[in-house]
Amino acid sequence: xxxxxxxxxxxxxxxxxxxxxxxxxxxxxxxxxxxxxxxxxxxxxxxxxxxxxxxxxxxxxxxxxxxxxxxxxxxxxxxxxxxxxxxxxxxxxxxxxxxxxxxxxxxxxxxxx
Amino acid sequence: xxxxxxxxxxxxxxxxxxxxxxxxxxxxxxxxxxxxxxxxxxxxxxxxxxxxxxxxxxxxxxxxxxxxxxxxxxxxxxxxxxxxxxxxxxxxxxxxxxxxxxxxxxxxxxx
Numbered sequence: 001x002x003x004x005x006x007x008x009x010x011x012x013x014x015x016x017x018x019x020x021x022x023x024x025x026x027x028x029x030x031x032x033x034x035x036x037x038x039x040x041x042x043x044x045x046x047x048x049x050x051x052x053x054x055x056x057x058x059x060x061x062x063x064x065x066x067x068x069x070x071x072x073x074x075x076x077x078x079x080x081x082x083x084x085x086x087x088x089x090x091x092x093x094x095x096x097x098x099x100x101x102x103x104x105x106x107x108x109x110x111x112x113x
Numbered sequence: 114x115x116x117x118x119x120x121x122x123x124x125x126x127x128x129x130x131x132x133x134x135x136x137x138x139x140x141x142x143x144x145x146x147x148x149x150x151x152x153x154x155x156x157x158x159x160x161x162x163x164x165x166x167x168x169x170x171x172x173x174x175x176x177x178x179x180x181x182x183x184x185x186x187x188x189x190x191x192x193x194x195x196x197x198x199x200x201x202x203x204x205x206x207x208x209x210x211x212x213x214x215x216x217x218x219x220x221x222x223x224x
Contacts, residue, residue: 032211032212034212036215038154041218042217042218043117043203043205043215043216043217043218044156044203044215045215046212046213046214049211049212085154087156089156099144099161099207099211100146100158100161100169100171101158101213102158103155103156103157105153105154105155106154
């Protein structure tokens with residue numbers, strides 16, 4: 001069964017203090033690894049998809065990287081508006097139409113001004 | 114324009130009642146999903162439909178019945194509501210595979 005573990009559960013940073021969030025996964029065959037951002041009371045918002053080990057994607061202050069066992073979401077010089085829960089999910093290489101996402105429990109990031 | 118919409122946003126009801134949540138997507142996607150997010154924020158797949166056909170049913174109680182009248186709509190009907198059904202329910206849609214667009218969620222509270 002596919003599994004996703006995220007750490008830490010919660011992270012408090014000062015504005016401008018860079019850090020990384022971890023996502024460890026086990027999946028029978030990885031079709032894609034996804035990062036989402038979720039704000040309180042809202043649905044998850046897509047950030048990145050990574051498909052193969054060594055791949056990197058960047059968006060503003062965020063950079064996602066992927067190895068064969070884990071993914072990191074690096075946040076550089078964060079601002080208070082980056083405060084949110086960051087969710088990692090994997091999609092296995094299964095039959096068409098069965099593209100469920102298996103999510104981790106998320107990292108709740110708080111950026112203190 | 115809202116890509117994936119859900120109604121209602123909030124639903125408060127008593128144990129034993131039957132309720133429905135509606136979802137609509139205007140993205141032209143073939144696949145739609147229902148996820149449940151519990152109090153610990155864990156998001157878990159319940160069902161998926163591809164072009165009106167049920168594809169995934171993740172050991173959800175029979176009290177939950179999804180219905181897809183067309184590929185733009187996926188509704189969730191829940192019979193005999195229980196306290197443990199209290200959660201936030203998210204609808205999502207996607208193209209053939211890849212990232213999924215999520216709706217704003219429906220917070221269900223069973224008293």
